[in-house]
Amino acid sequence: MENKGLGELRWDVFCQVIDNYGDIGVCWRLARQLAALGQSVRLWVDDLASFAPLAPALDPQRPRQRLAGVDVVHWPQAEAAGVEPGDVVIEAFACTLPASWPARMAARARKPVWINLEYLSAEAWVADCHGLASPQPGGLGKYFFFPGFNARTGGLPREAALSTRRAAWDDVAARHWLATRLGVNAAPDALRVSLFAYADPPLAPLLDAWIAGERPVLLLVPQGKVVRALAAALGVTSQQLAQGVTRGALTAHSVPFVAQDEYDLLLWSCHFNFVRGEDSFVRAQWAARPLAWHIYPQQDDAHLDKLEAFLAVYLTGLPAEAVQTVRDFWLAWNRGGAPDWAALADWLPLLAAHAEGWAAHLDGQRDLAANLVSFARAKLE
Numbered sequence: 001m002e003n004k005g006l007g008e009l010r011w012d013v014f015c016q017v018i019d020n021y022g023d024i025g026v027c028w029r030l031a032r033q034l035a036a037l038g039q040s041v042r043l044w045v046d047d048l049a050s051f052a053p054l055a056p057a058l059d060p061q062r063p064r065q066r067l068a069g070v071d072v073v074h075w076p077q078a079e080a081a082g083v084e085p086g087d088v089v090i091e092a093f094a095c096t097l098p099a100s101w102p103a104r105m106a107a108r109a110r111k112p113v114w115i116n117l118e119y120l121s122a123e124a125w126v127a128d129c130h131g132l133a134s135p136q137p138g139g140l141g142k143y144f145f146f147p148g149f150n151a152r153t154g155g156l157p158r159e160a161a162l163s164t165r166r167a168a169w170d171d172v173a174a175r176h177w178l179a180t181r182l183g184v185n186a187a188p189d190a191l192r193v194s195l196f197a198y199a200d201p202p203l204a205p206l207l208d209a210w211i212a213g214e215r216p217v218l219l220l221v222p223q224g225k226v227v228r229a230l231a232a233a234l235g236v237t238s239q240q241l242a243q244g245v246t247r248g249a250l251t252a253h254s255v256p257f258v259a260q261d262e263y264d265l266l267l268w269s270c271h272f273n274f275v276r277g278e279d280s281f282v283r284a285q286w287a288a289r290p291l292a293w294h295i296y297p298q299q300d301d302a303h304l305d306k307l308e309a310f311l312a313v314y315l316t317g318l319p320a321e322a323v324q325t326v327r328d329f330w331l332a333w334n335r336g337g338a339p340d341w342a343a344l345a346d347w348l349p350l351l352a353a354h355a356e357g358w359a360a361h362l363d364g365q366r367d368l369a370a371n372l373v374s375f376a377r378a379k380l381e
C-alpha cells in the first residue's frame with residue numbers, strides 16, 4: 001500500500017473480542033466512519049464469528065474481505081511476512097498488538113502513530129488523560145485516546161447526517177418498519193420500549209408496572225439472554241415470546257438481533273430504550289429518546305462511578321426531582337433493586353425533550369473519527 005499523503009492515511013485497527021458485542025461494535029463503527037472520511041482502513045479482528053451478527057454481509061470463514069469500504073482481516077494474518085503497518089495503528093481497548101508489530105512499526109522510516117483507544121467514560125479525569133503519550137521502545141510513542149462527552153476528549157462516534165436521518169424517522173416510518181421488518185404491529189397509542197441488557201436485570205418490578213399501567217406498553221426485546229429471563233418471568237416459552245405475549249396493558253415481543261445500522265431504527269422507533277455496554281448506550285443518546293443504561297459491571301463496583309459521572313453530566317439542567325427519579329431508576333436497574341417505572345413515567349415528556357437537547361448538544365461537537373484523523377495528522381506532520 002502506498003501512502004497517498006496526509007489526506008488519506010492508512011489505518012490498522014486491532015480489535016480483540018473479549019465478550020459480547022461491544023468491542024467489535026465500537027471498532028466496526030469506527031472503521032466505517034474512518035473509511036467514510038476517505039481513510040484507508042484495515043480492521044483486524046480475532047473473532048469473526050462474534051462480528052457476523054452485527055454485519056450479516058460478513059463471511060466469518062473468509063480471512064480477508066472488503067466490507068463497507070473497510071478491509072476486514074482475521075487477526076492471525078497480521079503476523080504474515082510482508083504485512084507492513086500503516087500510518088496509524090489503533091489497539092482498541094488496550095488489546096495487545098500482534099507480537100511482531102512493535103518491531104515492524106519501529107522499522108518504518110516514518111514511525112506510525114500508535115493509539116490505544118480507551119473505553120468511554122464521562123469521568124472528569126478522562127479529559128486530563130486524553131492524548132497523553134507513553135514512550136515505547138524503538139522510538140515509538142503510544143497515545144491514549146479517550147472518547148468522551150466534551151470537547152476536551154476524543155468525542156463520540158457519529159455518522160454524517162445522523163441527526164437528519166433520525167429526525168426524518170417519524171411515527172409512520174417507525175410503525176411501518178416494526179410491522180414489515182420485525183413483524184410487530186404497534187398500536188398507535190402504545191408506549192414503545194426496547195430492552196437490551198445483561199443477563200439478570202430486575203425485570204419483575206417493571207413488568208408489574210407495565211401490566212398494571214393505564215397506557216399500553218409494547219416491549220421489544222432483541223434476542224439474547226434477557227429473552228429467556230423475560231419468558232420465564234411471564235411464564236411463557238421463548239417461542240411464544242417471539243409471537244408476542246399480552247398481559248394486562250403490556251405486550252412483549254422478542255425481536256431478531258438486527259444488523260448494527262438497523263439497530264438504530266429500533267432505537268428511533270421506540271419512546272424509551274434500555275441499552276448497555278458502550279456502543280448501544282451511545283446510539284440511544286443519538287436516538288434522542290429517554291434511556292436507561294445497564295452498564296458493563298466491573299470489579300469493586302468501579303462501574304458505578306462511571307454511571308454516576310455520566311448521570312451528573314447528562315441530567316444537568318433538569319429539576320432536582322427528575323434528577324433524583326432518573327438516578328434512582330438507573331441505580332436500581334444496575335444494582336438489582338426495584339426500578340420505579342411509575343415514578344419515571346411522570347417525567348417522560350420532560351425527559352424526551354431533554355434527550356433531544358442532549359443529542360443536539362453532542363451534535364455540536366466533533367466526532368471521534370474526525371478527531372482521530374486530525375490527531376494522527378498532527379502527530380505525523
Ligand code: TRH
Nearest residue numbers: 020021022025222257258259260263276277278279280
Ligand atoms: O454487547 P455489549 O455489552 O458490549 C460490551 C462488551 O461487554 C465489552 O466487553 C465491554 O467492554 C463493552 O460493552 C463496554 O454492549 P454494546 O457496547 O452496546 O455493544 C452491542 C453492539 O451490538 C452495539 O454495536 C449494537 C449492536 N447491536 C446490533 O447490531 N443489533 C442488535 O439487534 C442489538 C440489540 C445490538
